[in-house]
Amino acid sequence: MSGSAPSRTERESRLLHALVELADTLVDDYDVVDVLHRLVEHCVQLLDATVAGLMLSDQRGGLRVVAYSSAQTRTLELFQVQASEGPCYDCAHSGEAVLVADLSKEVQRWPRFAPLALAGGFASVHAVPMRLRRETIGTLNLFRHETGLLSDEDLLVVRTLADTATIGILQERAIRRGEVVTEQLQMALNSRVVIEQAKGVLAFAGNLDMEQAFHTLRGYARNGGRRLADVAREVVLGELRPEVVLSPRPTDL
Amino acid sequence: MIEARATVIAALRDSNSELDVLARVIRACVGLLPVDGASISVLSGPQERETLYASDVIAMKIENVQFDLGEGPCFEAFATRRPVLVPDLSQASVLAWPVFAAAIAALPIGAIFAFPLQAGAIGIGAIDLYRSRPGWLSADELAVALEVVDVVTAVLLGVLLGEFDGADGLRGVLSPGREQVHQATGMVLAALGISAEEALSRLRGYAFAMGRPLDEVAKDIVNRELSPLELRA
Incomplete structure (x- = not known):
């Protein structure tokens, strides 16, 4: 880097x-x-x-x-x-x-x-x-x-x-508001866990290493103007198929 | 802080059944923190919840009213998967949850702290604490509350997965520095076409059967030294 x-x-x-x-x-x-x-x-x-x-x-x-x-x-x-x-x-x-x-x-x-x-x-x-x-x-x-x-x-x-x-x-x-610090920190920590789970899904489905899996996930979220944690959650819950996230965007072809 | 942890762990060790564990942990929590009652609710179906334990009638009433009305801090923590912390209920609830506020107006409830029980995308339920007077928690008290949330999450994952084998085995899944366990959970669920809960269960089952620590098995999977397909039932 x-x-x-x-x-x-x-x-x-x-x-x-x-x-x-x-x-x-x-x-x-x-x-x-x-x-x-x-x-x-x-x-x-x-x-x-x-x-x-x-x-x-x-x-x-x-x-x-x-x-x-x-x-x-x-x-x-x-x-x-x-x-x-x-x-x-x-x-x-x-x-x-x-x-x-x-x-x-x-x-x-x-x-x-x-x-x-x-x-x-x-x-x-x-x-x-x-x-x-x-x-x-x-x-x-x-x-x-x-x-x-x-x-x-x-x-x-x-x-x-x-x-x-x-x-x-x-x-x-x-x-x-002091208690909001806790709300935000705890939510960020759990979002991180969801992203790790989603990286695992994409790493297996696309035969990627974890770094590639992360960039793929983030690229998909940004391209759709969506939150990374939301996309990650859908991937883990099976609401968003890994093939969809893994498929190259039209502009990349 | 260390004493509080010991109290919670002792509550875990002395228990015979999972429900007994939860009751003891919650009672320990109420004893350690400046709160007057607590309850645990879990998802029992797509839109269903069940209150597993409530320490008193007010805690039970707080749960029931919110899930009947479909609003309130605990309902929101449960539905949005983030903590909803309300140190002064009289200030916050009228604006945010007017129907709920009216329904509990006669009860002695000053503050409600609702924490979701979850491990990444695995949603389990929520733990709700209430105190009769308004007021937020000190940093040490908050740390105890969050440890209780961790322990209850681990116990419930153990309960849901049918693999509860003591505090030490459970802490490994959720304690910090276990990113590879979450990555491996994702790989196993993708490989076997199962849910995240079940993938975590397979990981723990495999580790147990092989007599190896869970995070070592997870690292082997992440490093492609062990195929997640080996974890087929």
């Missing part, structure tokens, strides 16, 4: 584009999981990261991954292990950013996470909190192949995207 670093003006224009696109998606009946996926993909492009992922508090003392830029099983495990240790975990519990310039020096600090990340070819990691008042509702995580930290300016971009994600999840009305 990692390409050459974009120039400053190019990046500024991309950032602006990303924020406008995200703002556009935050209409009345928007798709939270889709918005979060766009956001992690923007992170990868804007910051020359290899992988980005977003974890949300499950409000039971744990963290769950809800969006990640690469659907490979190995990447997924990198987030899963952070339910109990790692930069995301520390970031969520302290509410402070956790910036690691060289993961090879942190094996003692994170005996499960660090070796797994190093084996995946990652050398540095940045985790920034998604904060709402005094509560940390999740973290945005960037993995890079290179050692070293992002510049302050880049870090500001990450924080801006994390704040955008927070707004994306909570909407304006949520900020006034």
Whole structure:
């Protein structure tokens, strides 16, 4: 996923584009999981990261991954292990950013996470909190192949995207009603599960890997202007046949 | 928080039957949280529901009134599959659910918290908590409530699947970091042309028969090391 670093003006224009696109998606009946996926993909492009992922508090003392830029099983495990240790975990519990310039020096600090990340070819990691008042509702995580930290300016971009994600999840009305945070978080977490189930259906029916299955599902939802979670649910319940989702759109022929 | 979990797990361990489990878990929940009553309703048909357990007559009445009228927070959580949390019922219900509000006006109900019981697209039912005075839950209380929702979901999946074998076996299905279990559920349902509930049941049955953890079996399926067709009945 990692390409050459974009120039400053190019990046500024991309950032602006990303924020406008995200703002556009935050209409009345928007798709939270889709918005979060766009956001992690923007992170990868804007910051020359290899992988980005977003974890949300499950409000039971744990963290769950809800969006990640690469659907490979190995990447997924990198987030899963952070339910109990790692930069995301520390970031969520302290509410402070956790910036690691060289993961090879942190094996003692994170005996499960660090070796797994190093084996995946990652050398540095940045985790920034998604904060709402005094509560940390999740973290945005960037993995890079290179050692070293992002510049302050880049870090500001990450924080801006994390704040955008927070707004994306909570909407304006949520900020006034505490219990809506719970409604939104719990719904997003279950939507993620539905999407995983639907990916499995498409992966088997179309002989795809999980990443291809996800892109197929999202392509179908976007093409029809539908919510990702709704399409996923119909696929799992058998209301939408996998062949229909898998068949190429007329424009692709 | 840890104590609360132990109380819930103890309620699970000491029970003889699934219904007994639910009753004990719900009573533990009412004991641990600042709520006055609770109930569990499940889908028993396409548009049918059944109240499996209600801790008192008010909890039962809350359920019945809503499903008779077709409106109210629990009905909405049940129908829309998302939590409907109403810390101050007198503020919210008149606007959102006027008929329901009128029907329960004489009852001492200040707040209702309705949580759907579900695992992705697998819809099971809802758990409803009520308190006589208005007020939201603290972060710790909310965590306990959500753990109870998880446990009840797992128990009910076990009940529905006929495979309840203790708390440890159930937690594996729904606890965090089990994305591959959900992906494998999708693969099995596509391969065998069965429902998601049944696919999950086959996965658990296979894992049990092979003496292997469920998430390892799920990973093998996702990584194409085990064909989902092997899980044919």
